[in-house]
Structures are given as C-alpha cells and as structure tokens.
Amino acid sequence: MPEKKGVADPKKRKNVYVMQLFVTGASPNSTRAISNMKKICEEYLKDCYELEIIDVYQQPSIAIDEQVIALPMLIKKAPGMERKLIGDMSDKPKVLKGLEINALNL
Amino acid sequence: MKTNSSTKQKQHNKALSTLQKTPTGISGLDEVTGGGLPKGRPTLVCGEAGCGKTMLSIEFIVRGVIQFNEPGVIMTFEERAAELAVNVASLGFDLEKLQADKKIKMDYVHISRAEIQETGEYDLDGLFIRLGHAIDSIKAKRVVLDTIENLFGGLENEAILRAELRRLFTWLKDKGVTAIVTGERGEGKLTRYGLEEYVSDCVILLDHRVVNQISTRRMRIVKYRGSLHGTNEYPFLIDSEGIAVLPVTSLNLDKETTSERISSGIPSVDDMLGGKGFFRGSSILVSGTAGTGKTSIASAFADGVCKSKQRCLFFAFEESPQQIVRNMRSINIDLEKHIKSGMLKFFGARPTLYGLEMHLVAIHKEIQKFKPSVVILDPITNFISIGSLSEVKNMLIRLIDFLQGEQITVMFTALTLGDLVYDQTDEAISSLVDAWLMVKDIEANGERNRGMYVMKSRGMKHSNQVREFVISDDGLELIEVYVGPDGILTGSAREAQILQEETGVAIHNYALSRKDREIMRKRQVLEAKISSLNSEFESVEEELNKVYEEEELRKQILNKNRQTMQSIRRGNEKNDERQNSK
Numbered sequence: 001m002p003e004k005k006g007v008a009d010p011k012k013r014k015n016v017y018v019m020q021l022f023v024t025g026a027s028p029n030s031t032r033a034i035s036n037m038k039k040i041c042e043e044y045l046k047d048c049y050e051l052e053i054i055d056v057y058q059q060p061s062i063a064i065d066e067q068v069i070a071l072p073m074l075i076k077k078a079p080g081m082e083r084k085l086i087g088d089m090s091d092k093p094k095v096l097k098g099l100e101i102n103a104l105n106l
Numbered sequence: 107m108k109t110n111s112s113t114k115q116k117q118h119n120k121a122l123s124t125l126q127k128t129p130t131g132i133s134g135l136d137e138v139t140g141g142g143l144p145k146g147r148p149t150l151v152c153g154e155a156g157c158g159k160t161m162l163s164i165e166f167i168v169r170g171v172i173q174f175n176e177p178g179v180i181m182t183f184e185e186r187a188a189e190l191a192v193n194v195a196s197l198g199f200d201l202e203k204l205q206a207d208k209k210i211k212m213d214y215v216h217i218s219r220a221e222i223q224e225t226g227e228y229d230l231d232g233l234f235i236r237l238g239h240a241i242d243s244i245k246a247k248r249v250v251l252d253t254i255e256n257l258f259g260g261l262e263n264e265a266i267l268r269a270e271l272r273r274l275f276t277w278l279k280d281k282g283v284t285a286i287v288t289g290e291r292g293e294g295k296l297t298r299y300g301l302e303e304y305v306s307d308c309v310i311l312l313d314h315r316v317v318n319q320i321s322t323r324r325m326r327i328v329k330y331r332g333s334l335h336g337t338n339e340y341p342f343l344i345d346s347e348g349i350a351v352l353p354v355t356s357l358n359l360d361k362e363t364t365s366e367r368i369s370s371g372i373p374s375v376d377d378m379l380g381g382k383g384f385f386r387g388s389s390i391l392v393s394g395t396a397g398t399g400k401t402s403i404a405s406a407f408a409d410g411v412c413k414s415k416q417r418c419l420f421f422a423f424e425e426s427p428q429q430i431v432r433n434m435r436s437i438n439i440d441l442e443k444h445i446k447s448g449m450l451k452f453f454g455a456r457p458t459l460y461g462l463e464m465h466l467v468a469i470h471k472e473i474q475k476f477k478p479s480v481v482i483l484d485p486i487t488n489f490i491s492i493g494s495l496s497e498v499k500n501m502l503i504r505l506i507d508f509l510q511g512e513q514i515t516v517m518f519t520a521l522t523l524g525d526l527v528y529d530q531t532d533e534a535i536s537s538l539v540d541a542w543l544m545v546k547d548i549e550a551n552g553e554r555n556r557g558m559y560v561m562k563s564r565g566m567k568h569s570n571q572v573r574e575f576v577i578s579d580d581g582l583e584l585i586e587v588y589v590g591p592d593g594i595l596t597g598s599a600r601e602a603q604i605l606q607e608e609t610g611v612a613i614h615n616y617a618l619s620r621k622d623r624e625i626m627r628k629r630q631v632l633e634a635k636i637s638s639l640n641s642e643f644e645s646v647e648e649e650l651n652k653v654y655e656e657e658e659l660r661k662q663i664l665n666k667n668r669q670t671m672q673s674i675r676r677g678n679e680k681n682d683e684r685q686n687s688k
Contacts, residue, residue: 024235029229032227033226056231056235057235060236063239064213064239068236069215069217069232069233069260070222070228070232070261071228071229071230071231071232086222086225086228086261087225087228088225088228090225090227091225094225094226098223098225
C-alpha cells in the first residue's frame with residue numbers, strides 16, 4: 001500500500017478517515033474516549049476525518065451488526081482495512097498504531 | 107458409593123420450598139436436581155470439549171420454549187447461529203422456526219484479538235446491551251451463554267474482564283433470567299478461567315470418559331446452593347431425542363408388592379412353581395450352560411405374556427431379533443405375530459455398543475416408551491465384557507430396582523460356561539433375583555440332556571425335583587425324570603427304561619391271564635365233578651327213599667291186614683265201628 005506513507009498530510013483528500021465511535025451514553029469511559037479521540041483527530045488528521053459518534057443505548061441493534069462487545073469502541077472503516085479499537089483511547093501510541101497513522105514525526 | 111439422595115431430596119423439598127426452580131425438561135436432569143435449575147440465577151455447566159455442554163444448554167432453551175412456553179436467548183461465542191441450528195437439527199430442534207416465531211433469539215458474538223486494539227479502559231457494555239436487547243425483545247426467561255470464556259481469548263485485559271463478568275452475573279440475576287453459562291474444563295479447576303468463582307449457585311460438571319474403549323458420558327452436580335441434590339455421577343445419553351439422564355439409585359427397599367401371578371408360558375414350569383408361575387413384578391434368572399435353551403425359555407415366556415394380552419419388551423444382546431424369531435419358529439413359538447400386533451417389541455444391541463450405564467439409560471428409555479409388563483434381557487452375561495462383575499451387579503440392582511418400582515416382571519438369562527463363571531455370574535446376581543431357574547446338562551450314556559431345577563423361588567411353594575427339560579417341535583416341556591436303580595435317567599435312557607418297564611408289564615399281564623384261565627378250567631372241572639356227585643347222591647337218596655316208602659307201605663298194608671284179620675276173628679261188628687271212630 002503506497003498511500004500508507006504520508007497519510008498525515010492533510011492535502012491528500014482521498015485518505016479521509018471514516019470512523020465510528022461507539023459509546024454508552026455519558027459514562028466516564030465514553031466521555032474520555034470522545035475527548036481523547038477528538039484530540040487525536042484534531043492533532044493528526046485535521047480536516048481529513050469523519051468521526052461519527054454512536055450511542056449504543058439508543059441503537060441496540062447496531063451493536064449486533066457491528067459485533068460490539070467492549071465499549072467504547074472505535075471502528076475505522078476507511079482507509080484500508082477495517083480496524084477496531086477498544087478502550088478510552090488514552091493510550092495514544094496504540095491508537096495511532098491501530099489507526100495506522102505514522103506518528104514518527106511527532 | 108451410590109446413595110438414595112434423590113428421594114431424600116424430594117421429601118426435603120416438600121417440607122420447605124425456599125428456592126424456586128426452573129424445570130429444564132431434560133429427562134432425568136430435573137429429578138437429579140430436584141426440580142430443575144435455580145430460577146432466576148445463573149448455572150455453570152462445565153466439562154471438556156465434546157462432553158455435551160452446548161447440547162445441554164440448547165436443549166434447556168428449546169424445551170423451555172416447547173414445554174414451558176418460556177422464550178430463551180442463546181448467545182454463542184463459538185459457533186455461528188446458522189451452524190448451531192444445523193448441529194441441533196439432528197435432534198429435531200428447528201431453531202430457525204423458533205427464531206421466526208420470536209421464541210428464541212440467537213446472537214453470535216465474535217471476538218478476535220487480532221482484529222482489536224486495546225487503547226485503555228473499557229467495559230463490556232456492548233455485551234450487556236446486546237443481551238438486554240435480546241432478552242427484552244422476546245421477553246426471555248432463559249439465557250444461555252456458550253462459551254463465555256472465549257472472551258478471555260479475545261480481550262487482553264483480564265482484570266477488566268473479570269470485573270465485567272462479575273457484573274454480568276449480577277446483572278443476569280437482576281434481570282431474573284435463568285441462565286446457563288458454559289465453560290471449558292481447566293486443569294485442576296472446574297473451568298479454565300475460574301468461572302466457578304462468579305457462578306456460585308449451581309455448577310454442573312459434564313464428563314466424557316473412555317474405559318475399556320467404551321465411552322460413557324457422566325454428569326455430576328458439583329454444587330447447588332440452597333437445595334439438596336444428587337451428588338453421584340449420573341450417566342447420561344445424547345441420542346436422537348436429546349439428553350437423557352438416568353437418576354440412579356434409590357436403594358431403599360420399600361417397593362410395593364403383589365401376590366398376583368404371571369405364567370411362565372410353559373405349563374409344566376408353572377407346575378413346578380406351585381402351579382401358577384412367577385409373581386408379577388418379580389425378577390427371574392434363567393441360567394444354564396451353552397445350548398440349554400435359555401433363549402427358548404425366555405421366548406416361551408414372552409409368547410405366554412403376549413398371548414395373555416400384555417406387553418413384553420425383549421432386549422436381545424446376543425442374537426438379532428430376526429434370528430430369535432426364526433429360531434423360535436422351529437419350536438412352534440410364533441413371535442412374529444406378537445411383533446405385528448404390537449404386543450412384543452425387540453430391542454437388539456451388542457453389549458459392547460456402549461458402556462453399562464448407557465445400556466441402563468437405553469433400557470430405561472425403551473421401557474418408559476413402551477410401558478411393558480414384562481421385560482426380558484437375553485443374556486446378561488455379555489455385560490461382563492464391558493464392565494467388572496461388581497459394576498454389572500450394580501447395574502442390575504438398579505435395573506431391578508426400577509422395574510420393581512414399575513411393577514414390571516423381568517427375566518434375565520445368564521450363560522454359565524464352567525464352574526468358574528458359574529460361580530461368578532450366577533452367584534453375583536442370584537441373591538438379587540426372586541426366582542432362579544437353572545438348566546443343566548446331564549451327560550450320560552453318550553448323550554446330553556437337559557435338566558431343570560428351580561434353585562429358588564421366593565415366597566412360593568416350589569418343586570425341589572429335577573425335571574427333564576425337553577425342547578421339541580411342539581415347544582418346551584418338562585418331563586418328570588426317571589429315577590431308576592442307577593440314578594436319574596434322561597433322554598434315551600429314560601425311553602429305554604420306559605420301554606423296558608412296559609415290556610415287563612405286558613409279560614406280567616400275559617402271565618396273569620394264563621393263570622386266570624387255568625383256574626377257570628380247574629373250576630369247571632371241579633364243578634363238573636360236583637354236579638356228578640350231586641346226581642349220584644340224588645340217586646342214592648332216591649334209592650334210600652324207595653326203601654323207606656316200601657317199608658312204610660308194607661307196614662300200612664300189614665297193619666290193615668292185621669286189623670282185618672282180627673275183626674274177622676272176633677266176628678264183631680262193633681269193633682268195626684269203634685275202630686272207624688278212632
């Protein structure tokens with residue numbers, strides 16, 4: 001995958017990150033996950049991401065379709081392979097690794 | 107050691123019913139647990155791979171729907187819903203239809219460590235939501251989580267997982283659903299990840315053991331909080347109708363008895379047993395060496411039972427049913443017509459097909475289905491090949507126990523090979539049975555004949571004699587043996603003796619009649635003599651009489667002449683008158 005390198009470049013519009021963040025209402029983990037995720041996105045993927053936040057309590061059937069078990073869970077739909085991340089997104093290096101964001105230029 | 111826990115348990119429950127139970131509908135399991143699983147609480151079912159955990163849980167859900175109208179949720183972590191549906195379709199469970207009817211909801215939880223990156227604190231709310239949604243959507247009363255331990259493989263953070271599992275089981279209790287959680291057996295522990303820590307109300311351990319190349323499934327209630335339960339290992343069977351657990355054993359001897367009699371099917375055997383046959387509900391052992399007609403006796407019994415319009419169940423462990431039917435036709439016992447009329451049912455199985463316990467379960471099941479009044483097991487000897495003597499004895503005790511409770515008469519046949527086995531088989535179970543017929547070879551004069559003894563027959567007058575047991579084209583018969591000067595005579599020796607005696611009688615008779623005739627002749631001669639003497643006597647008498655008469659006559663004439671002469675001499679007419687008046 002040649003596009004992998006330099007994904008962080010905001011000008012490459014085709015590498016838009018499409019992500020869904022599943023949370024459960026306003027639980028501590030969920031709020032932390034939302035704020036952590038927003039921070040990461042603003043920092044590394046500025047103008048280059050779509051983050052949809054879904055409250056599983058409101059849509060329980062989606063939990064079955066997406067095989068949701070542990071929450072909060074982030075699903076990266078694009079680009080590339082679909083990846084799942086669980087947790088409150090506090091472990092930033094792991095989040096970046098999971099999202100395949102090249103964080104070497106940190 | 108087996109104890110009488112199940113009955114104790116029932117009595118206990120009657121006195122104080124504190125814990126409500128959810129019946130599983132699985133035959134036998136409800137008896138072992140004293141009514142079912144703890145209502146509204148989770149139960150852990152653990153065991154090694156392939157021991158029937160999933161089967162038990164699915165059956166719990168399906169029977170819940172079918173028998174108790176309690177909808178259920180199956181959450182599977184191993185098999186996809188479709189795969190599961192195919193797997194249990196062989197039991198006649200149509201999961202697809204039950205799902206369409208909104209009686210069952212299935213949810214396949216897939217989790218794989220490779221696909222998931224953990225990035226901090228999390229919880230299992232997703233699982234709770236899915237489960238909660240499934241329960242609420244069909245108002246489920248029963249839940250199965252099979253096998254929740256797979257989560258340990260999918261998630262790294264064990265601390266979170268354990269906390270969440272604890273929360274899950276509490277949550278399930280709050281929901282008021284009766285749940286089965288399955289878990290794989292771990293080394294030295296009931297489950298690999300110690301699920302028993304969280305599920306503390308009821309733990310059922312399933313086991314699958316292979317002894318002597320024969321596998322037996324067993325079940326044990328490890329714990330059941332708030333309820334007495336059977337602590338034994340109970341064998342169970344998974345067959346085309348699902349799981350069947352055998353609730354053994356109540357060894358208390360308080361069975362009802364009857365003095366009703368049941369014919370042995372052979373009139374002469376009945377005669378030996380006080381003329382009426384066996385007691386109903388008793389157990390009968392027929393033992394003998396090879397080829398002594400044990401199966402024939404059993405078949406005659408079956409025939410007699412069927413003829414009296416009662417049902418008979420015949421377990422054939424040696425010959426195939428067709429073989430028995432064919433062979434019995436040669437001695438004029440038509441079993442086929444009874445099979446056709448539904449009075450007789452054969453159940454053929456090799457003893458080595460499965461373990462002793464399984465046999466017992468299978469026999470139980472057949473008996474409960476067919477409801478016979480007589481059961482025949484032919485022969486029990488072969489069970490030795492799949493279990494030790496004490497195990498076989500134990501199994502038979504339990505079988506007899508069950509049959510007596512149901513007032514079913516049972517006949518066992520047992521092969522005795524030589525003195526050794528004779529001692530073993532017979533004596534091991536002879537103390538259990540109520541009546542014991544023994545067929546024995548009597549070998550003499552270059553031929554083998556069968557002799558039958560009634561070794562024992564509890565509670566009735568019975569013959570102490572050896573009878574010769576004859577199998578002929580017309581059936582079975584007992585003949586009183588000939589006790590001659592040289593001992594017991596059987597077979598052709600008996601025939602010869604009979605002939606000999608018959609000849610003797612004929613000769614004797616002939617001799618008698620010859621003597622009779624001689625006497626007759628003598629009598630005739632004597633009688634002839636008597637009559638000639640008589641006539642001689644008569645003529646002599648006549649001669650004598652003639653003399654007397656002549657003398658008299660002469661006297662009279664002389665007298666008259668004298669008187670005439672006197673009167674003439676006197677010339678006196680007066681004398682004439684005087685003499686006339688005189």
